[in-house]
Each structure stands twice: as C-alpha cells, then as structure tokens.
Amino acid sequence: MTDRxxxxxxxxxxxxxxxxxAAALSAKLTGLPIAIRLVESAEIGTxxxxxxxxxxxxxxxxxxGLDEADFMRKTQATYKLGIEFRGWGKPGDSYIHPFGAxxxxxxxxxxxxxxxxxxxxxxxxxxEAYSLPVMAARQGKFxxxxxxxxxxxxxxxxxxxFDAGFYAAYLRAYAEARGVxxxxxxxxxxxxxxxxxxxxxxxxxxxxxxxxxxxxxxxGFRGLLIExxxxxxxxxxxxxxxxxxxxxxxxxxxxxxxxxxxxxxxEAGWRWRIPLQHRVGNGYVYSSAHISDDEAAAALLxxxxxxxxxxxxxLRFTAGHRRKQWSRxxxxxxxxxxxxxxxxxxxxxxIQVAITTLLELFPDRDCAQADQDEYNRVMTLxxxxxxxxxxxxxxANQRTGSPFWDDRRNLPIPDSLAYKMDxxxxxxxxxxxxxxxxxxxxxxxxxxxxxxxxxxxxPVSDSVPDAALVQRLKAIRESVADAVRVMPxxxxxxxxxxxxxxxxx
Amino acid sequence: xxxxxxxxxxxxxxxxxxxxxxxALARVLPGECRPVVIETADSVPRGAxxxxxxxxxxxxxxGLDEATLMRVAxxxYKLGARYNGWAGDGHDHxxxxxxxxxxxxxxxxxxxxxxxxxxxxxxxYEDYSLAAVAGRLGxxxxxxxxxxxxxxxxxxxxxxxxxxxxxxxxxxxxRVEASTGEIAEIALAADGQIAAVVLAxxxxxxxxxxxxxxPDGRVIGAAPDAAWIDDPALPCDRLALREVAxxxxxxxxxxxxxxxxxxxxxxxxxxxxxxxxxxxGDRTSADEARDILGGDATIVPLRxxxxxxxWSGNCVAIGPAASQVEPLNGDDxxxxxxxxxxxxxxxxxxxxxxxxxxxxxxxxxxxxxxxxDMAAFRYLAATRDDPLWIQARGTAPxxxxxxxxxxxxxxxxxVLYDEETFMEGAWAGAFLGHGITPHRHDRLAxxxxxxxxxxxxxxxxxxxxxxxxxxxxxxxxxRDRP
Numbered sequence: 001m002t003d004r005x006x007x008x009x010x011x012x013x014x015x016x017x018x019x020x021x022a023a024a025l026s027a028k029l030t031g032l033p034i035a036i037r038l039v040e041s042a043e044i045g046t047x048x049x050x051x052x053x054x055x056x057x058x059x060x061x062x063x064x065g066l067d068e069a070d071f072m073r074k075t076q077a078t079y080k081l082g083i084e085f086r087g088w089g090k091p092g093d094s095y096i097h098p099f100g101a102x103x104x105x106x107x108x109x110x111x112x113x114x115x116x117x118x119x120x121x122x123x124x125x126x127x128e129a130y131s132l133p134v135m136a137a138r139q140g141k142f143x144x145x146x147x148x149x150x151x152x153x154x155x156x157x158x159x160x161x162f163d164a165g166f167y168a169a170y171l172r173a174y175a176e177a178r179g180v181x182x183x184x185x186x187x188x189x190x191x192x193x194x195x196x197x198x199x200x201x202x203x204x205x206x207x208x209x210x211x212x213x214x215x216x217x218x219x220g221f222r223g224l225l226i227e228x229x230x231x232x233x234x235x236x237x238x239x240x241x242x243x244x245x246x247x248x249x250x251x252x253x254x255x256x257x258x259x260x261x262x263x264x265x266x267e268a269g270w271r272w273r274i275p276l277q278h279r280v281g282n283g284y285v286y287s288s289a290h291i292s293d294d295e296a297a298a299a300l301l302x303x304x305x306x307x308x309x310x311x312x313x314x315l316r317f318t319a320g321h322r323r324k325q326w327s328r329x330x331x332x333x334x335x336x337x338x339x340x341x342x343x344x345x346x347x348x349x350x351i352q353v354a355i356t357t358l359l360e361l362f363p364d365r366d367c368a369q370a371d372q373d374e375y376n377r378v379m380t381l382x383x384x385x386x387x388x389x390x391x392x393x394x395x396a397n398q399r400t401g402s403p404f405w406d407d408r409r410n411l412p413i414p415d416s417l418a419y420k421m422d423x424x425x426x427x428x429x430x431x432x433x434x435x436x437x438x439x440x441x442x443x444x445x446x447x448x449x450x451x452x453x454x455x456x457x458x459p460v461s462d463s464v465p466d467a468a469l470v471q472r473l474k475a476i477r478e479s480v481a482d483a484v485r486v487m488p489x490x491x492x493x494x495x496x497x498x499x500x501x502x503x504x505x
Numbered sequence: 506x507x508x509x510x511x512x513x514x515x516x517x518x519x520x521x522x523x524x525x526x527x528x529a530l531a532r533v534l535p536g537e538c539r540p541v542v543i544e545t546a547d548s549v550p551r552g553a554x555x556x557x558x559x560x561x562x563x564x565x566x567x568g569l570d571e572a573t574l575m576r577v578a579x580x581x582y583k584l585g586a587r588y589n590g591w592a593g594d595g596h597d598h599x600x601x602x603x604x605x606x607x608x609x610x611x612x613x614x615x616x617x618x619x620x621x622x623x624x625x626x627x628x629x630y631e632d633y634s635l636a637a638v639a640g641r642l643g644x645x646x647x648x649x650x651x652x653x654x655x656x657x658x659x660x661x662x663x664x665x666x667x668x669x670x671x672x673x674x675x676x677x678x679x680r681v682e683a684s685t686g687e688i689a690e691i692a693l694a695a696d697g698q699i700a701a702v703v704l705a706x707x708x709x710x711x712x713x714x715x716x717x718x719x720p721d722g723r724v725i726g727a728a729p730d731a732a733w734i735d736d737p738a739l740p741c742d743r744l745a746l747r748e749v750a751x752x753x754x755x756x757x758x759x760x761x762x763x764x765x766x767x768x769x770x771x772x773x774x775x776x777x778x779x780x781x782x783x784x785x786g787d788r789t790s791a792d793e794a795r796d797i798l799g800g801d802a803t804i805v806p807l808r809x810x811x812x813x814x815x816w817s818g819n820c821v822a823i824g825p826a827a828s829q830v831e832p833l834n835g836d837d838x839x840x841x842x843x844x845x846x847x848x849x850x851x852x853x854x855x856x857x858x859x860x861x862x863x864x865x866x867x868x869x870x871x872x873x874x875x876x877x878d879m880a881a882f883r884y885l886a887a888t889r890d891d892p893l894w895i896q897a898r899g900t901a902p903x904x905x906x907x908x909x910x911x912x913x914x915x916x917x918x919x920v921l922y923d924e925e926t927f928m929e930g931a932w933a934g935a936f937l938g939h940g941i942t943p944h945r946h947d948r949l950a951x952x953x954x955x956x957x958x959x960x961x962x963x964x965x966x967x968x969x970x971x972x973x974x975x976x977x978x979x980x981x982x983x984r985d986r987p
Contacts, residue, residue: 005948028611031952108566361918362948370915373908426860429851434923459510459852460533 004364006034006213012187012202012225013218014040014172016164017334017351020060021216023171024355026178027064029362037210038175039183039202044220051164051274051281052080052261052345054437055099055157060352064174072498074170076277077162079142079259079490081133083345087265088450090398095449096260097344098133100156101441103476107464112444113428114469116457121466125477127448132156132480137260141487142494152479159345161261161274161281183210187219190229198329198367199225213365216358217332221339226322226332233323234338240391240414241319242407243269243341247297248283248313252306259490263343264303265397267291268404270343271303277500279309285341290404317341321383326375329367331358338383343393346386349437353382378435385436388417389446396421396450421452428454508854510535515712517688517702519544521554521667522824522841523718524674527681528567529845530716533852542683543702543710547720550667551803552746553772553779555583555759555835557926558602558660563842569677571663572986578669579775581983582645582757583662584636586835590763591939593888598629598938599758601636604658605930606965609958612950615933616917619946621962624955628966630937635659635969640758644976655972662835664759664772666779688719691727698818698857699728713855715820721808722826728817738881739809739831740897741767741783745794747802748777754980759835765891766797768833775983783807783831785893807831809877815869816862821848828873830880839926843872872924878906879927879935885910886939910941917943 009025011018022038029036061071071077082098089095103111115127128134133156136142146153176182189203201211202225217225226232238244257275264271268290274281284300291299297312321338325331332338333354340346357378361371395413399405413421423429424447430440464472488496511534516527519542527540534540564571574580585601606614614633621627631637635658639645649656675683687705694700702710702724717724725731755773762769767784782794782802795802811828815821823844830840847868851861884897885906902910905922912918913936919929927935950958977985 005951028949029952031954032948359949360947361916364945364948368915370912370918374912374918374920423860423864427851427858429861429864431864434921434925456508456854458850459535459854460849462510462535463533 004366005032006363006365008035008037008212009214009216010202010210010212011036011038011216011218013220013336014038014168014182015218015220015334016168016348017336018216018218019168019171019175020348020351021218021333021355022175022180023064024060024359026175026180028359030178036175036180037183037212038180039185039187039204039210041186042184043186051276052083052161052272052342053159054345054349055159056349056352056437057159066174069498071170072160072162073500075160075162075166076279076500077160077498078257078275078277078494080159080161080261081137081142081156081259084137084260084262085265085393085446085449086262087399088263088393088397090451091265093449093451095445096128096134096137097442097445097449098131098137098156099158100131100133102127102444103130103473104155106469106472107460109458109461109464110440112448113458113461114464114473116428116454117461118469118473120457123473125473127444129477130473130480132483133158135480135484136487137258139484140256140258140490141484142259142490143487152476152483161276163276164348183208187224190225192229196328197230199229213329214363214367215330217330217336218334220335221317223322223332223336225330226325226327226336230327230330232325232327232332234318235320235323236318237320237387238318239411240387241341241394242287242289243285243319244317245288245293245296246283246285246315246317246341247293247300248281248315249300249304249311250279250281250309251304252309253278253280254306256489256491257494261345265399265405266299267402268296271300272342277494280306285343287404319387321380324372324376325354325379326372328372329365331375333358337379340383340386340390343390344386344438346437350382350386354379381435382437384416385433385438388414388420389438389442391417392421392446393450396447396452398451425452425454427456428458508856511538511713511853511855513538513712514540514714514716515702515710516540516542516716516718517545517724518717518719518826519548519671519683519685520550520718520720520824521671521674521838522826523548523716524671524678525563525838525841526716526718526823526845526848528674528678529563529849531679531681532567533849539680539682541710541712542681543686543688543704544683545687545719546685548718550671551805552667552744552781553774554663554665554667554670554837555586555770555772555832556662556665556838557836558662560662560838560842567677569673574665574670574673575663575986577673579666581664581755581773581775582979583664583759583835584640584645584659584757585634586759586761587640587756588761588763588883588938591883591887591889596940599631599634599637599640600931600934600938601631601634601638601640602660602662603634603636605630605934606633606962609961610950610953612947613917613929613933615937616947616950617953617958617962619917619943620950620955621959623946625959627962630934632966633962633969634934635972636661638969639973639976640756642973642976643754643756643979644973645757645979645982646976655968661757664774666774688723691724693727696818697729699724699820713819714853717820717822717826718824720825722812722822725812725815725817725820725822725826728814728820731812731814731817731820731822733808733810734813735808735810736830736877738877738897738900738902739884740785740893741831742807742809743784743786743791743794744805744807745782745784745791745798745802746805747780747798747800749780749799751775751777754978757979761833761835763887763889763894764797765889765893766793767893769797770832783833788893811870811873814862814866815844816865819853819857821865823848827869830873830877833883834876834879834927836876836926839876840873844869868924871922872926874903874905875922875924876926878903878909879932882906882910882935883939886941888940910936913941914943916945917947
C-alpha cells in the first residue's frame with residue numbers, strides 16, 4: 001500500500017443510498033486500513049420510494065453475505081417476478097414485464113419472431129403464455145427458479161418488494177457491526193481545499209469538524225456536497241420525462257400479496273402499487289403542469305384497495321442526472337446523483353451500480369482524473385439507457401384525448417430511442433448493447449405490451465417448417481403451464497420461508 | 506409477412522469471404538432461393554489463415570467436421586500469437602487463448618500480478634496463461650470440459666491453408682450454384698440499386714441481393730455512398746507471401762516479428778510454414794521484400810480502410826471489399842464471420858430493408874474500428890526507430906483507443922465498448938505484452954495479504970507449467986488427429 005491510499009471515507013446522509021454504500025464498502029474494503037464514517041440526521045426524512053427492486057439486488061445481498069430469509073423477514077419483503085403495466089397502451093390494457101425470457105430461440109432465431117409468425121398465421125395465443133414468470137404472477141404463484149438449465153423453471157429470475165426504511169435499518173446494523181461509525185447531526189458547512197478544490201472537511205451543527213479523503217454524497221435531491229459545494233451541474237431531462245412530483249401513501253392489505261409490482265397509467269402520470277407483507281405501498285407520480293397536488297392526492301386515495309395508514313406525503317424532483325456524479329474527491333450516490341422515476345424500479349439499482357462502479361474504480365487520495373472520467377462515462381451511459389426505456393413507456397401510448405398522454409405520444413423523443421423503435425417496428429429487431437440494464441426480453445415486453453407490432457418477422461423463421469413450429473410452440477406453452485401448476489402460491493411460499501412476525505402476508 | 510422474402514442472392518468473387526457467406530446463407534435462405542456464386546479469377550485465395558477460437562463456432566453451425574477440415578486444409582492448432590521485436594530488440598511476448606491466472610478475491614488477475622511484480626519477482630504475465638506457456642513449449646492438448654481441470658481454461662483457434670479452406674467450404678456448401686466469370690459492368694437502376702452485374706461472357710446476373718466478396722469491392726464501389734475511406738493509422742500496403750519448409754515440431758502459435766520494413770508473420774501448416782511480410786510499397790520494393798523472405802513470393806495489395814457503407818441498397822460487401830486491416834491480430838476471417846452473422850440476423854426482404862442496412866453498417870463500423878484499434882495500438886506501443894515505425898507512431902490514435910490506453914495506463918482498467926472483438930483478457934494481454942504498465946494496481950487487490958498473494962501466484966505458475974509440460978508436442982497432437 002502506498003502512502004497515497006485513501007485512509008478514511010465519509011458518507012453524508014443515511015437512507016437507502018447511504019446505508020447500502022456503508023454496508024458494501026464495509027464488506028468490500030475489509031482488510032484495508034480504511035475508516036468509514038456516516039453522518040445523518042434523524043430530523044431529515046428519507047425518501048424511500050425505491051421499495052420495488054430488480055433482480056440485481058440479489059447479487060448485492062449475496063455479496064454482503066445476507067441470509068435471504070432473515071433479510072426478508074426483517075424488511076417485510078415479498079417476492080417480485082415482474083411489473084404489471086395497466087392502461088399504458090390503451091386504457092384497459094394489461095401486460096407484465098417479467099424478469100425472464102419468452103420461450104426459447106428456435107433454429108437460431110429469437111422466439112418472438114416465431115411467435116409473430118404464428119400470430120400472422122392466425123394463432124391468437126398471447127406472448128405471455130410463453131413466459132413462466134408472467135403466468136406465475138398472473139396466478140399469484142411463486143417458487144424460486146431451478147438451477148437446472150434444461151428446465152423451464154430456470155428461465156426466470158426474481159427481485160423483492162420491501163420496506164426501504166427497514167432495509168436501510170437492516171444494512172445499518174450490518175455496517176455498524178463491521179466498524180462503520182455513525183454520527184448523528186446536521187451538516188452546517190463544507191470546506192474546500194484552496195489548492196485543488198477538493199473537499200477538506202465538513203462541519204456539523206454542533207461544531208464538530210470531520211475530515212476525510214473521500215466523500216460520498218448520499219444527501220438526496222439537494223446534493224449537499226456534489227451540487228451545493230462542488231457545483232457539478234445537472235442535465236435536466238424534463239422535456240422527455242415531465243413528471244416532477246409524487247404523492248405516496250401506505251394502505252392496509254386486503255388481499256394476498258401479489259408477486260409483482262403494479263404501475264397503472266393515470267390522467268397525468270401513473271400510480272404504483274407495491275405489496276409488502278404488512279402493508280401496500282402506493283403512490284402517484286405526476287406532472288404538476290397537468291394536475292394539482294390535491295387532485296393527485298385525491299386520485300391516489302380513491303384508488304386504494306385498503307384503508308390509508310397515513311396522509312399522503314409529497315415529493316418533488318427533476319428527471320435527469322448530475323453532469324459529474326464524481327467530482328474531485330466526492331462521489332454522489334442515490335438521489336444526489338440524479339433522478340429517474342421508479343417506473344421500472346431502477347432507483348435502488350442505480351445505487352447499486354454506483355457502488356459497484358466506485359469499487360471497481362476505487363481511487364487513491366488524489367482521485368485521478370482518469371478514475372473520475374471513467375466513472376462518469378459509465379454512470380451517464382447507465383442513466384441514458386434507462387431513460388430511453390422509460391420514455392418508451394410514455395411515448396408508445398394510444399391514450400388519445402388526454403392532454404398529458406397526447407403530448408407524450410407527439411412530442412420528440414431521444415434520437416437513440418427513436419432509432420431503436422424504428423428497427424423494432426420495421427422487423428422486430430431489438431437493438432443490443434453491452435452496457436445498460438434492460439435486455440431484449442424487457443424491450444420485447446414493453447414494445448409488444450404497448451401494441452408496437454413489427455411489420456415483419458425475421459424471415460429466417462421460415463426455415464422452421466410450419467408443423468414443427470406449431471408443435472414446438474405448443475410444447476413450450478405446456479411446459480410453462482405445467483411448471484406453474486405445481487408452484488405454491490406466493491402467500492404459501494412466504495409463510496413457509498420468510499414470514500415476518502405479525503404480517504398479514 | 507407483408508414483404509416478400511428474398512428470391513435470389515448473387516455472391517460475387519470466389520475467395521474465403523464468398524464461400525463463407527454462400528455456405529451460411531444456403532442454410533437459412535428459403536428453399537426456392539439458391540445462392541449463386543460467381544468466382545472471379547483474382548479471388549483465388551492465397552497464403553494462410555490465422556484464426557480466433559470463435560471461428561470454430563461458425564464451423565459448428567455449418568456442420569463442418571473439424572478433423573476433416575484440418576486434414577484437408579493442412580490445419581494446425583493455434584493457442585495464441587507470439588510477438589517479438591516490437592518494443593525494441595529482445596521484446597518477446599505471447600498472447601494466449603486462455604484465462605491468465607485467475608481472478609482472486611473478486612479482483613482481476615493482472616492487478617495481483619502488478620502488485621507482486623512491484624515488490625519482487627512475479628515472472629512474466631504470460632507465465633500464468635496455460636495457452637501461452639504450452640505454445641512456447643510447442644505443446645498442445647484440447648480443452649477439458651471439467652471446470653476443475655486447468656485444461657478447462659484453454660481454447661484454441663486454427664491455422665489453415667486459405668485455398669484448401671475454400672475448397673472445403675465449397676464441397677460443404679450444399680445448394681449453391683457456382684460458376685466462373687469476370688465482372689464487366691455494374692448496371693445501376695435509377696434509385697441507385699444494382700440492377701444487374703454484367704459478366705465478360707455476356708451473362709447478366711440479376712438478384713434481389715448482391716454480396717460483394719471481391720478482393721477490391723468493385724461491385725459495392727458502384728453503389729451510392731459506398732466510397733472507400735483509407736485508414737492512416739496503419740502503414741503497410743503490401744503483403745509478400747511465401748511458403749518455407751516446416752519445422753519438426755512447430756509451435757501452436759502464429760508468430761509476428763517486427764522488422765525494419767514492417768512485420769513478418771509465420772503460420773505453421775502441415776507440410777510447410779506460410780510466411781508473409783507486410784510492408785509499405787513506397788519504402789520497400791517487391792524485390793527487397795522477396796529478399797527478406799528468402800526467395801520468390803507472391804505480392805498482394807493491402808489497403809487499410811473501410812467502406813463508408815458496407816451495405817448500400819441491395820448490395821452488401823463482406824470481407825476485404827468492406828474493410829481491410831493489416832492482419833497482425835491473428836483475427837483473420839473474424840470480420841467475415843461477423844458480417845455474415847449480422848447479415849443473417851438482419852436478412853433483408855426482396856424489396857430491400859433500409860433500416861436493416863443502417864443497423865448493419867452501424868454495428869460493422871463499430872466492430873471494425875475496435876479491431877483496427879487493436880492493430881493500431883501495436884504500432885503505437887512499438888519503440889522501433891525505423892522510418893516506417895516512426896511514421897506509424899506519429900498517427901493520432903482514435904479517441905476510443907486513446908481513452909482505452911489512458912485508462913489502462915492509469916490503473917489497469919480495461920474499457921470495453923459495445924462491439925469489441927477482443928475482450929478484457931485479450932486487451933490486458935496486449936497492453937502488458939507490448940510494455941504498457943499501469944501506474945498503479947486496483948487497491949482492492951491489497952485486501953489479500955502480500956505473502957499470501959505471492960504464494961498463490963507462485964503456485965499458479967507452477968501448476969500451469971506442469972500442466973503444459975504434461976501435454977504432448979504439437980506435432981504429436983496433429984499426428985493423433987489425422
């Protein structure tokens with residue numbers, strides 16, 4: 001170890017981002033002489049909108065060595081096989097974006113081309129009949145995937161729906177047990193070094209001065225360090241993602257929890273429904289240019305399935321990201337780094353990518369410009385690719401006559417998305433790239449779920465004879481249906497494996 | 506299907522690009538559509554091919570039996586490539602087709618190697634690659650499927666005689682109509698599509714889709730926006746080809762030796778070694794090139810660069826007609842394999858598919874640039890002071906390469922873009938082999954106590970050496986697979 005090595009890290013802000021960072025760093029930097037501190041104030045509420053996750057969270061938890069059942073019990077967690085989108089194409093439509101593939105390639109040609117071919121030939125079977133996670137979700141069933149790659153039960157993955165506040169507390173205990181020191185209080189001042197503008201120290205309201213080599217800004221939207229002190233700048237994506245507010249409210253559980261999150265299109269945005277063991281999380285993400293806070297709150301409350309457990313809480317945000325998510329000796333993680341609405345449950349995922357990338361590029365005290373450049377390149381790409389995927393949901397709508405939705409359909413979209421959509425419309429090709437979270441099945445789910453149907457299928461599909469194709473489709477359909485038939489219900493599986501005490505399940 | 510499937514495809518040129526394309530298309534085109542191949546005289550393949558392991562998957566798709574192929578096409582095994590004399594006299598490194606070391610404690614191996622090296626003796630980076638060590642020892646064994654065996658870290662490519670490879674493809678092509686002919690004229694329709702290719706014997710070839718697999722792209726060159734763009738990053742514009750006597754036990758490696766005039770390549774084939782000299786025609790004469798190779802040699806032109814569009818209208822250029830890079834990465838046929846694969850994935854309809862062409866051109870250009878970067882890097886990292894080498898070093902790298910190299914120099918980070926032929930291990934091996942040493946290693950490597958890391962490295966090195974020494978000589982491995 002050289003004398004340029006980082007000796008201490010200060011995380012500013014707790015919440016999901018702060019404690020995920022603290023937990024991961026305390027686990028991954030074990031063996032190095034690095035002290036980790038976290039300052040947070042109990043007076044500042046955390047946002048905690050990221051209650052629904054994507055399957056990558058399992059890698060994160062596994063890397064920390066968390067016990068799945070224990071983690072689920074302590075965070076009131078349920079399983080998640082995908083997201084149901086209601087009313088996004090036309091009012092009344094429903095599709096599920098699953099964590100898994102549709103069918104399997106036949107003769108080297110992607111399954112959806114064969115499905116399109118069968119459909120053009122008059123077969124009305126919906127694509128979801130070939131997806132095990134969708135069929136299981138529709139029937140409220142859950143079992144973990146099989147590790148036998150020949151089995152249809154290995155063709156999916158899962159994530160969790162949990163209480164983000166409990167998750168932060170769970171990780172706090174983990175991090176503190178590994179030496180992270182927590183300091184209660186508010187930050188009063190941030191001091192920059194004259195020579196290079198690096199952050200030298202923060203001063204707490206009680207006067208305590210805390211120095212560090214590396215600062216992690218988890219202070220939320222305001223970006224206490226990255227923006228207020230370092231002026232990193234913000235790329236505003238409101239023109240593509242105009243929703244700028246959310247109202248959130250928990251309600252009582254009245255039916256068995258579903259193994260999926262629901263996103264329902266509404267007048268000026270969309271409503272989420274996230275079933276946990278002990279309650280259901282609800283929210284309305286909307287554009288304040290289209291409806292008022294009161295109207296949004298009323299719509300949210302009117303849509304609840306059970307009794308509200310609190311008054312709606314309001315959040316404000318601007319879609320986009322910090323131009324530099326790593327600037328000098330400060331890395332922004334979570335909402336301090338940018339905001340993309342949780343339509344595809346990517347908030348926690350972005351925290352996770354930030355942590356992983358920081359660890360891959362873990363700096364010396366001088367925070368080499370090369371490290372900052374690479375971090376910012378990787379994170380910007382991640383944000384942009386998720387952005388395109390979110391914009392697709394809004395753009396591909398047939399909700400005519402609604403001002404909000406007409407704008408989404410008619411106003412310009414990013415060129416990178418327009419290109420992808422053109423190729424899909426033309427011939428069912430999903431543009432692939434190396435980095436970026438959403439893979440082909442995700443794009444297929446949304447394109448087809450929102451009624452974008454290619455003009456043609458891959459002509460190589462025709463090299464599979466008609467009779468063989470019919471037989472193969474039937475076999476896949478039946479294997480999916482058979483596998484789902486023997487799965488336990490979601491509630492049964494939770495009760496067996498990870499029921500929290502006192503949960504309604 | 507709202508659009509009509511292809512009814513006719515014509516492949517112009519008779520070389521490797523032509524036959525790889527025809528063979529692959531014949532398997533996927535509708536039954537009534539048989540590819541037509543017109544073999545031109547100048548398409549006769551020459552010399553040897555040094556290929557990547559990925560080509561073997563292509564053979565698998567075509568159903569080509571590898572043992573038969575190797576027998577007919579004078580094939581030998583390739584465990585990697587050896588470069589010597591690039592970073593001055595005494596420079597010598599091997600880039601092998603296997604994992605190098607093993608990721609320890611979640612950190613890529615080269616960081617541990619850098620760390621141990623900074624404190625003492627870590628040996629060469631390649632000492633941790635079973636393929637490189639076996640290659641230098643002239644030994645070969647096939648990869649193992651048992652993940653616990655060190656042999657499972659291996660993969661291999663093939664050295665093939667180009668003309669015999671084409672003959673093998675031709676005999677395996679199935680429903681392809683081939684004939685010889687010379688291209689006399691390209692008849693364009695008003696919309697820029699190719700209406701017909703007129704042959705010297707008066708035949709008029711009409712097709713929904715034309716594949717230009719000629720050596721110089723004389724068909725695509727007539728299409729709109731398909732002009733050739735030279736690439737100044739690479740200095741050689743000629744290849745002199747010759748065959749010399751085989752060695753008793755040739756190493757399963759392609760050897761690239763830097764020379765004042767350019768570089769020499771030696772590819773072992775059964776019954777002889779194919780040697781080539783890449784050089785610049787304005788610095789070195791053909792006679793000088795022959796002298797360097799020690800006898801008569803065939804001189805073929807080489808033009809580094811690519812088409813502005815490899816797919817324009819109803820014409821797709823594949824192989825040298827689309828792009829050329831000095832063959833110093835040992836990735837011969839990769840651009841063809843990829844071009845064919847992408848064409849099939851984006852197969853057009855009879856009335857054309859402009860969006861498919863757009864995507865094809867985007868992907869191929871990106872892939873081409875990344876492979877070119879690897880070749881350009883080898884020149885940029887060279888320390889020779891002959892005029893050709895100084896000239897090559899004076900060419901600015903692409904921004905992508907400059908960034909990639911800066912990232913590696915800074916902290917050993919390998920940046921990978923979307924359409925890379927070479928993955929992290931290959932780039933790390935090339936960077937380190939050509940003498941690029943990161944300023945620092947990944948700090949997370951320091952979690953492993955130093956003495957423990959040293960012991961793991963020493964054990965790995967010994968295990969790999971032992972495994973390599975236990976393999977039979979390359980010549981025996983070839984004899985046992987007749």
